[in-house]
Amino acid sequence: MESRNIIIFDGVCNLCNNAVNFIIKRDPKQIFCFTPMQSQAAKDLMSRYSLVNDYGDTFFLIKLGKCYTRSDAALEICKDLPALWPLLRICSLLPRSFRDYCYHWLGSRRYSLFGKRDTCMxxxxxxxxxxxx
Structure with missing residues (x-):
């Protein structure tokens, strides 16, 4: 499991599920695996890495034993996708506080903008x- 890049996402969030499907379609080498935040596997990983989702608006990427959150996680994922997606890493030149503010703005409105499921995907x-x- 440690050799795979693990994305922990909100399993009832439509935006998050669409993002997972987006990544799956663009990940032919299958370097990413997924687990909904609501699963026991995610809870175990979050405990192991001392992750607390007190923001309520983020997902986590665990890659090579390091954990990424918010905009850092999204940009790190883009780095490993094919085609032009790695070019989005240019956004890492923006201050993290600005990137994370934008991420938080969208994340805190994701249910009202994109909807929510009753159960995990x-x-x-x-x-x-x-x-x-």
Whole structure:
């Protein structure tokens, strides 16, 4: 598990689920795996890495034993996607406080803008290996 990049996301958030699907479609090497925040696997990882989702608006990327949050996580993911997505890393030149303010603004409104599910996304059989239990 440590060799894979793990994305912990809000499993009931439509925006988060769409982001997971977006990454899956652009990750032919399958370097990312996923687990909803509501799962036991995510709770165990969050405990192991001393992560607290007190913001309520972020997801986590665990990569090579390091944890990324908010805009840093999003930019780190873009770095590993093919085509032109790594070019978005130029945004890392912006002050983190500004990037995270924008991230927080969207994240705190994600349910009202994009909706919310009653239950976490269930991966298809084809994608099951990409999700931690």
């Amino acid at each position: 269930l991966p298809t059989e084809d994608l099951r290996s990409r999700f931690l239990d």
